[in-house]
Amino acid sequence: xxxxxxxxxxxxxxxxxxxxxAIGNGATLVASSAPTAPPIFAATMMDYPLTIQxxxxxxxxxxxxxxxxxxxxxxxxxxxxxxxFPRVERLAAGLAKLGIKKGDRVATLAWNNTRHFELxxxxxxxxxVLHTLNLRLPAExxxxxxxxxxxxxxxxxxxxxxxxxxxxxxxxxVRQIVVMNGSAMTSAPNMPQVLDYEQFIADAPxxxxxxxxxxxxxxxxxxxxGTTGNPKGVVYSHRSAFLHAISVTQADTIALSGNDVAxxxxxxFHVNAWGLPHAAAMVGSKIVFPNKYMDPNRIxxxxxxxxxxxxxxxxxxxxxxxxxxAKRNDLDLSSVTRLVCGGSAxxxxxxxxxxxxxxxxxxxxxxxxxxxxxxxxxxxxNLQGLPYQEQLNYRAKQGMPVALVDLRIxxxxxxxELPWDGVAFGEVQVRGPWITGSYYHDTNPADxxxxxxxxxxxxxxxxxxxxxxxxxxxxxxxxxxxxxxxxVQLESIIMGHPKVLEAAVVAxxxxxxxxxxxxxxxxxxxxxxxPEEIQEYLQTRVAKWxxxxxxIIGMPIPKTxxxxxxxKVLRAQLAQEVKLGE
Ligand code: ADP
Numbered sequence: 001x002x003x004x005x006x007x008x009x010x011x012x013x014x015x016x017x018x019x020x021x022a023i024g025n026g027a028t029l030v031a032s033s034a035p036t037a038p039p040i041f042a043a044t045m046m047d048y049p050l051t052i053q054x055x056x057x058x059x060x061x062x063x064x065x066x067x068x069x070x071x072x073x074x075x076x077x078x079x080x081x082x083x084x085f086p087r088v089e090r091l092a093a094g095l096a097k098l099g100i101k102k103g104d105r106v107a108t109l110a111w112n113n114t115r116h117f118e119l120x121x122x123x124x125x126x127x128x129v130l131h132t133l134n135l136r137l138p139a140e141x142x143x144x145x146x147x148x149x150x151x152x153x154x155x156x157x158x159x160x161x162x163x164x165x166x167x168x169x170x171x172x173x174v175r176q177i178v179v180m181n182g183s184a185m186t187s188a189p190n191m192p193q194v195l196d197y198e199q200f201i202a203d204a205p206x207x208x209x210x211x212x213x214x215x216x217x218x219x220x221x222x223x224x225x226g227t228t229g230n231p232k233g234v235v236y237s238h239r240s241a242f243l244h245a246i247s248v249t250q251a252d253t254i255a256l257s258g259n260d261v262a263x264x265x266x267x268x269f270h271v272n273a274w275g276l277p278h279a280a281a282m283v284g285s286k287i288v289f290p291n292k293y294m295d296p297n298r299i300x301x302x303x304x305x306x307x308x309x310x311x312x313x314x315x316x317x318x319x320x321x322x323x324x325x326a327k328r329n330d331l332d333l334s335s336v337t338r339l340v341c342g343g344s345a346x347x348x349x350x351x352x353x354x355x356x357x358x359x360x361x362x363x364x365x366x367x368x369x370x371x372x373x374x375x376x377x378x379x380x381x382n383l384q385g386l387p388y389q390e391q392l393n394y395r396a397k398q399g400m401p402v403a404l405v406d407l408r409i410x411x412x413x414x415x416x417e418l419p420w421d422g423v424a425f426g427e428v429q430v431r432g433p434w435i436t437g438s439y440y441h442d443t444n445p446a447d448x449x450x451x452x453x454x455x456x457x458x459x460x461x462x463x464x465x466x467x468x469x470x471x472x473x474x475x476x477x478x479x480x481x482x483x484x485x486x487x488v489q490l491e492s493i494i495m496g497h498p499k500v501l502e503a504a505v506v507a508x509x510x511x512x513x514x515x516x517x518x519x520x521x522x523x524x525x526x527x528x529x530x531p532e533e534i535q536e537y538l539q540t541r542v543a544k545w546x547x548x549x550x551x552i553i554g555m556p557i558p559k560t561x562x563x564x565x566x567x568k569v570l571r572a573q574l575a576q577e578v579k580l581g582e
Contacts, residue, residue: 051213055282060085063081068084088122092123096208103217104152106131106154108133112290124220129221129235130220134562146171148233149221149233154171177191178197179194180197215237216237216238217237218238220236244434245282247402248276252402253373253402254276260286266562273312274312288306296321296323300321303335304331310336310339316563318361321354336358363395370456375467398467401466408428408453409426420463427474431453459473476488480515487506497529506570508550508575518551518552518574528553529553552574557570
């Protein structure tokens with residue numbers, strides 16, 4: 001707000017005599033020597049609120065015929081933006097009828113489907129806060145999050161209702177449960193009242209007077225997935241979600257457009273599906289929601305059937321897709337122009353493998369606290385003429401910060417800013433209009449914020465082109481005899497072995513070297529691989545002291561609720577079983 005006040009004030013003052021030349025169309029560039037001279041122009045742009053209501057109105061008006069498709073166990077359920085928004089209005093009216101007020105938290109526990117998408121508009125546009133619950137969390141954490149956020153209402157997919165039954169004791173703040181996509185039946189004794197979603201809509205008034213919202217009002221909240229500790233709530237504003245949605249549509253980021261048929265595989269409970277739903281509505285993309293049907297065969301099939309042009313997901317999804325398309329030759333995926341991969345590092349071999357099928361991966365980095373898009377690894381114009389392998393060097397990095405995000409790396413021990421030489425690595429710190437400035441209920445912990453920068457806990461290098469490469473998380477980096485070893489780089493190299501499907505590397509304590517790397521390797525289906533083969537493969541690719549002390553084949557790698565390697569759990573498992581240096 002201060003920005004506008006300052007400019008309006010300037011408008012009332014007398015402009016100084018310009019001392020510089022005109023720069024065309026009547027505008028004048030002022031290079032006055034007077035240090036306090038006000039600008040010659042008063043900036044009189046409208047103070048228009050950046051709210052999701054604008055996105056809703058836009059989609060309603062301009063894209064009514066654009067399709068929204070949800071996968072079902074058999075076939076699809078199809079609707080349009082035009083058919084959806086009258087239901088959104090009723091949902092908002094129904095919430096108001098239940099007494100939901102501005103700022104109240106209204107939760108969803110649901111897969112990626114059109115009803116969930118309706119709630120992405122109904123809840124924030126009526127002034128409440130959309131709180132997406134992660135359906136893969138252990139009951140204890142789910143219960144903690146519901147009571148920490150004090151959710152008033154929970155919209156739940158019918159098949160996920162048993163998850164709420166398990167956390168009945170934590171539903172003290174919850175007035176109603178509304179069941180979507182199935183029957184609203186529960187026999188659990190202490191549940192809040194359970195309603196049917198379609199009945200809820202049918203019983204609600206058809207019209208609703210949408211409130212005037214401030215762009216700084218909360219739009220949504222999401223808890224971190226707790227890879228490195230207890231979940232922490234992050235609250236997004238209408239403004240941050242709006243600006244983030246614009247960013248997703250920029251040509252040099254994800255370039256989501258009205259021509260796209262978008263397949264958001266990243267869950268809608270995880271950082272608002274990377275902001276894709278709101279961005280898609282802003283530009284009128286057709287959306288194909290996978291619901292819970294995310295096995296690679298079904299994903300590949302729907303890409304073929306719906307002529308998907310863009311999809312977003314974590315590397316595990318793309319590793320699975322690559323396996324499928326290597327085996328099936330009945331699929332035409334030529335409609336796909338790009339796959340965005342984020343959440344953990346995309347191994348170089350994965351990018352290469354998908355390139356082979358003309359499915360270019362765009363690597364992106366971010367986190368719950370960054371809404372999430374922070375960086376995107378598109379090739380800058382000056383890099384596009386490089387030989388393929390050199391291009392891959394950049395594409396396998398996490399990329400440059402998108403416009404409006406500032407990024408730096410600082411020394412892990414001293415906090416001093418580090419050079420962009422592609423060698424020095426330090427903690428990634430970011431700031432920008434969609435980077436959180438605090439946590440819900442834990443306002444500004446000193447270890448997470450410094451001088452207006454958010455401390456990500458990720459460790460990276462920045463090269464002279466400005467591309468970051470995530471080396472590790474501060475908690476995962478391996479410190480061996482005073483030297484750092486990147487677990488992420490080791491994993492990426494091991495996953496380049498033709499017989500390897502997945503590899504995770506963690507540090508285990510060592511009596512002499514403090515910590516040494518241990519790798520867990522999962523071979524591809526119908527393949528075997530030995531530790532010796534992996535050692536031999538690594539020998540020509542990494543420094544000798546990076547070679548893992550132990551390579552374990554075939555042990556399943558534990559995954560987090562969003563499909564990333566769960567190194568906290570893996571470390572704990574291995575610490576029981578493996579003693580190094582004995
Ligand atoms: P949590 O922090 O609870 O695991 P997030 O989903 O917010 O949940 O995880 C964000 C983290 O995921 C980042 O801090 C980073 O460590 C990792 N990450 C995200 N994208 C990438 C990527 N492209 N490459 C490597 N790591 C990534």
